[in-house]
Amino acid sequence: MKLFQGCLPILILFGLVLTSVLVHAQDDQSGFISIDCGIVERSTYTDNVTKINYVSDADFIDSGEIHNILSIYNSFDVDTQITTLRSFPQNTRNCYTLKPTQGKGNRYLIRARFMYGDYDFKGQLPEFDVYLGPDYWDTIRFNSSSKPTNREIIHVLSSDYIHVCLVNTGRGTPFISAIELRLLAGDMYKESTEFGSLYLFSRVNFGTAFTTVRYEADKYDRLWSPLLWPNSTYLYTLDKVYTSLSANDPPEEVMSSAITPEYPNASININWSPHNSTDKFFMYMHFADIEILKRNQLREFNIYLNGNYWIGPFSPFNHSTVTTYSTEPETVAPTYTLTINKTKNSTLPPIINALELYTLKQFPQKQTDDQDAAVLWSIKSTYKLNTKNWQGDPCTPPEFVWEGIGCNYNDTELPRIVSLNLSSRGLNGGIDPGVANLTMIHTLDLSNNNLTGTVPNFLSELNFLKVLVLKGNDFVGPIPAGLQAKVDKGSLSLSFDDESTSDPASSCDKNTCKNKKGNKIIVPVTASVAFLFLILISFIAVWMIKKQNEHGLDIRKKQYTYSEVQSITDNFSVVLGRGGFGTVYHGIIGDTQVAVKMLSGSSLQGDKEFQAEIYLLLDIHHKNLISLVGYCNDESHKGIIYEFMANGNLASHLSENSSFLNWEERLQIVCDAAHGLEYMHHGCKPPIVHRDIKGTNILLNESFQAKLADFGLSKAFPTEGGTHISTAVAGTPGYLDPEYYTSNRLTEKSDVYSFGVLLLVVITGHSAITKNENDIIHISRLVNLKLAEGDINNIVDPKLQGNFDINSAWKAVELAMACVAHTPSIRPTMNGVVMELNDCLVAERARRENKAKKLTGLMSLNLESAYDPTPI
Numbered sequence: 001m002k003l004f005q006g007c008l009p010i011l012i013l014f015g016l017v018l019t020s021v022l023v024h025a026q027d028d029q030s031g032f033i034s035i036d037c038g039i040v041e042r043s044t045y046t047d048n049v050t051k052i053n054y055v056s057d058a059d060f061i062d063s064g065e066i067h068n069i070l071s072i073y074n075s076f077d078v079d080t081q082i083t084t085l086r087s088f089p090q091n092t093r094n095c096y097t098l099k100p101t102q103g104k105g106n107r108y109l110i111r112a113r114f115m116y117g118d119y120d121f122k123g124q125l126p127e128f129d130v131y132l133g134p135d136y137w138d139t140i141r142f143n144s145s146s147k148p149t150n151r152e153i154i155h156v157l158s159s160d161y162i163h164v165c166l167v168n169t170g171r172g173t174p175f176i177s178a179i180e181l182r183l184l185a186g187d188m189y190k191e192s193t194e195f196g197s198l199y200l201f202s203r204v205n206f207g208t209a210f211t212t213v214r215y216e217a218d219k220y221d222r223l224w225s226p227l228l229w230p231n232s233t234y235l236y237t238l239d240k241v242y243t244s245l246s247a248n249d250p251p252e253e254v255m256s257s258a259i260t261p262e263y264p265n266a267s268i269n270i271n272w273s274p275h276n277s278t279d280k281f282f283m284y285m286h287f288a289d290i291e292i293l294k295r296n297q298l299r300e301f302n303i304y305l306n307g308n309y310w311i312g313p314f315s316p317f318n319h320s321t322v323t324t325y326s327t328e329p330e331t332v333a334p335t336y337t338l339t340i341n342k343t344k345n346s347t348l349p350p351i352i353n354a355l356e357l358y359t360l361k362q363f364p365q366k367q368t369d370d371q372d373a374a375v376l377w378s379i380k381s382t383y384k385l386n387t388k389n390w391q392g393d394p395c396t397p398p399e400f401v402w403e404g405i406g407c408n409y410n411d412t413e414l415p416r417i418v419s420l421n422l423s424s425r426g427l428n429g430g431i432d433p434g435v436a437n438l439t440m441i442h443t444l445d446l447s448n449n450n451l452t453g454t455v456p457n458f459l460s461e462l463n464f465l466k467v468l469v470l471k472g473n474d475f476v477g478p479i480p481a482g483l484q485a486k487v488d489k490g491s492l493s494l495s496f497d498d499e500s501t502s503d504p505a506s507s508c509d510k511n512t513c514k515n516k517k518g519n520k521i522i523v524p525v526t527a528s529v530a531f532l533f534l535i536l537i538s539f540i541a542v543w544m545i546k547k548q549n550e551h552g553l554d555i556r557k558k559q560y561t562y563s564e565v566q567s568i569t570d571n572f573s574v575v576l577g578r579g580g581f582g583t584v585y586h587g588i589i590g591d592t593q594v595a596v597k598m599l600s601g602s603s604l605q606g607d608k609e610f611q612a613e614i615y616l617l618l619d620i621h622h623k624n625l626i627s628l629v630g631y632c633n634d635e636s637h638k639g640i641i642y643e644f645m646a647n648g649n650l651a652s653h654l655s656e657n658s659s660f661l662n663w664e665e666r667l668q669i670v671c672d673a674a675h676g677l678e679y680m681h682h683g684c685k686p687p688i689v690h691r692d693i694k695g696t697n698i699l700l701n702e703s704f705q706a707k708l709a710d711f712g713l714s715k716a717f718p719t720e721g722g723t724h725i726s727t728a729v730a731g732t733p734g735y736l737d738p739e740y741y742t743s744n745r746l747t748e749k750s751d752v753y754s755f756g757v758l759l760l761v762v763i764t765g766h767s768a769i770t771k772n773e774n775d776i777i778h779i780s781r782l783v784n785l786k787l788a789e790g791d792i793n794n795i796v797d798p799k800l801q802g803n804f805d806i807n808s809a810w811k812a813v814e815l816a817m818a819c820v821a822h823t824p825s826i827r828p829t830m831n832g833v834v835m836e837l838n839d840c841l842v843a844e845r846a847r848r849e850n851k852a853k854k855l856t857g858l859m860s861l862n863l864e865s866a867y868d869p870t871p872i
């Protein structure tokens, strides 16, 4: 019984590891411990997004309560791990204990994650301390219930045990959401960790706006946060960027984007302020040139920290990563400015792809000798000791020494256990053989328990043992000769009930024997239940992983080779359309129709836009934005594969000779398009400006659902100010924001302007620009002139023949005119546009329904009169 209970969790873990290995042979999470705190005890799962296998925290702690964050905080973009947590209303200090198999001497990344999510319904953000073993790590504070916070260090283990402890400092109940441990390979961060541990200050991936890059892209599951730096141009490539796994290089996904100053002569300036003015920083900078340089071009720069020369001149390699880092802590300063300046000879501005900042953190206190600690953990589990304070390291910190334990502290040696008092703790069974390993012990008190069996001989081999108290147990047989000899010599004081004096009541009577038999029967039952459970868990794990794999295959965005594209398009046999950058062909993948846009020639401009579009579409998904099926990025053939849109573009449906769209259909289409644009402006961080909203870029699927397409000109830009000086004006005449034209300032409001023009086109059926004898008239001027006349029928497309709700039409016209206002600040936002268009649609639908009702009413009246002629 005892044995099995002790092994159960290990068996289950083992079973899972095994199945994971079988199914996921390519994954290497062998150096990972991934704990999702607060999930169902002993449960496990593979995260849908990261493919990391998480286990419950029950095997790593035996105190605390489990909770879920409130569902209102559990939005789609919240990591599964932080939706559950374990809180610690009891005890000042509660510790998780992890024993990574690779053991001490190795370098680990240790990450603790926290999100409050009002799990206790109190709406009070707690504040508490987290310790690594005996040493203070950090204070956890929150800015909001919904904002997760992480703490991460790179740390060399000096003990086989890692303890992550949460300490109540009287400002709220401590809790934790997840713990992640990652073994780092070889020499990663080695030079820096010789000074101490590295506390993560910041780790950023420049030039991208979207998702955090982590496992599986990063083998070590470092989290690379996206960052767009102000006043920069963003560079990215789809070509391979070489990285070295042995060095500290980021993964390719991180290296394939970068920032460079907007103006060729400017420098890159990165500023930060330390959390604590005494912090000592280590920097890791990662560079790769991801533009293809011409023969006469040179990118060369120097790097300065706080105006002091740091390294250079230096030229990043072509599509290959170079990492430079601090070999010792940087000079302490109140604030830091990293300046990257191009050299005189350089024809190109500097570039940077990624940056890591760490501060030096010392964890000076030594943990208990590993062999001693192992004995205590073994005793704790063998006798199932429910001792609240047996948590964390046994001897340290001294104020939290385990109850019943005496330690010897010596500045030069690790703390050792010198006394152990387990008197009256209800121990039963034999003496744990591990006690033989407590080689420094001088006092051992096991009195008044229900220990049985013989007194083991190994006790006589404990050279420092002076006091041994065994009385009040059910031992049988004589005292081993070795012990007796020590007693006789006077070097050991022994207290023991010999059999003649022992209490008859404590010997085996019938009742206890029966009881013991009963226990024995339970063993196989428990074992088989455990076994079934194990099988079940493995089964579920296999099923979950399989399911995900199937799912993953279907939707995974894919890079196609040119020959695959040839076969998809049946050698480019059906042309769907031709645009500025190339030709669009019809294609079929499996039994799904697709559209394939091939880049014509290889103009640099076209290539940039091609890369921009793929880069964007890989990351944004919305039902009103065209979705990417795949792309082809062979040397001389570049193409993008989209979902197929059966009904072509909106412009073609508005043209003279097409079957016309009714008012409701028109409203529905612009409403869809507005939703897509709203998502780009308000659902993406930072917002994305489409820059080329017009009828031909709004595509319609088989059910006339509209989706925005053509993101080649789109730009993501840093938030807040919301303006971006663009180097080249791009867009379509007539749709282009005049403000943007004159000032070159690009904002979301530029899209709102274009959307307004589109709306006018849809309402009136006119084109954006009308050429009149010797004048060019913009549609907004045209509508403005007609507005003065006050007759909506003169404004709305005559093809509709007055078949529309008047209020709905007025509202749409007013909205469109507000969108094309000259001053960007008075134009509505896309949120506002969506709301107004919805109202228009509701009004029009109500009119149609009323009309339909009237019609059906009339019809049934007719029918009634036909079949049931009323006597008149």
Ligand SMILES: *[C@@H]1O[C@H](CO)[C@@H](O)[C@H](O)[C@H]1NC(C)=O
Residues within 6 Å of the ligand: 045, 047, 048, 080
């Ligand atoms: C994983 O994805 C599936 C299907 O998308 C979903 O049903 C399941 O709840 C997800 N699991 C987790 C843990 O998020």
Ligand SMILES: *[C@@H]1O[C@H](CO)[C@@H](O)[C@H](O)[C@H]1NC(C)=O
Residues within 6 Å of the ligand: 142, 143, 149
């Ligand atoms: C929390 O708020 C403080 C003060 O407003 C700010 O200094 C700090 O950066 C914020 N922390 C986070 C994680 O947002």
Ligand SMILES: *[C@@H]1O[C@H](CO)[C@@H](O)[C@H](O)[C@H]1NC(C)=O
Residues within 6 Å of the ligand: 230, 231, 269
């Ligand atoms: C960006 O440029 C503007 C205008 O030149 C300047 O005011 C601002 O400080 C710059 N921002 C940063 C972070 O350098």
Ligand SMILES: *[C@@H]1O[C@H](CO)[C@@H](O)[C@H](O)[C@H]1NC(C)=O
Residues within 6 Å of the ligand: 264, 265
């Ligand atoms: C950049 O610097 C070079 C040399 O210092 C100078 O010739 C050139 O005019 C500068 N260009 C701009 C745009 O300032």
Ligand SMILES: *[C@@H]1O[C@H](CO)[C@@H](O)[C@H](O)[C@H]1NC(C)=O
Residues within 6 Å of the ligand: 276, 277, 278, 279
């Ligand atoms: C800053 O760090 C020093 C040394 O690590 C510490 O003594 C001090 O309390 C810290 N100050 C703050 C404000 O955290």
Ligand SMILES: *[C@@H]1O[C@H](CO)[C@@H](O)[C@H](O)[C@H]1NC(C)=O
Residues within 6 Å of the ligand: 265, 266, 267, 304, 307, 308, 339, 341
């Ligand atoms: C970097 O170059 C800028 C001008 O290009 C100059 O103002 C600045 O002083 C330089 N910084 C350093 C640290 O040399």
Ligand SMILES: *[C@@H]1O[C@H](CO)[C@@H](O)[C@H](O)[C@H]1NC(C)=O
Residues within 6 Å of the ligand: 313, 343, 344, 345
């Ligand atoms: C600039 O290039 C010339 C010619 O290659 C070289 O002689 C000179 O040393 C370079 N100057 C600097 C500052 O690197």
Ligand SMILES: *[C@@H]1O[C@H](CO)[C@@H](O)[C@H](O)[C@H]1NC(C)=O
Residues within 6 Å of the ligand: 409, 410, 411, 412, 413
């Ligand atoms: C620490 O241990 C060493 C070696 O066991 C011993 O020589 C030394 O005297 C001890 N120091 C203290 C302060 O106990």
Ligand SMILES: *[C@@H]1O[C@H](CO)[C@@H](O)[C@H](O)[C@H]1NC(C)=O
Residues within 6 Å of the ligand: 371, 433, 434, 435, 436, 437
């Ligand atoms: C005693 O310690 C050694 C070395 O740490 C270990 O190999 C052995 O298994 C331990 N013995 C017991 C009985 O735990």
Ligand SMILES: *[C@@H]1O[C@H](CO)[C@@H](O)[C@H](O)[C@H]1NC(C)=O
Residues within 6 Å of the ligand: 426, 428, 449, 450, 505, 506
């Ligand atoms: C231990 O022995 C005492 C006295 O024989 C008995 O009352 C008690 O129930 C036993 N405890 C356990 C846990 O077996």
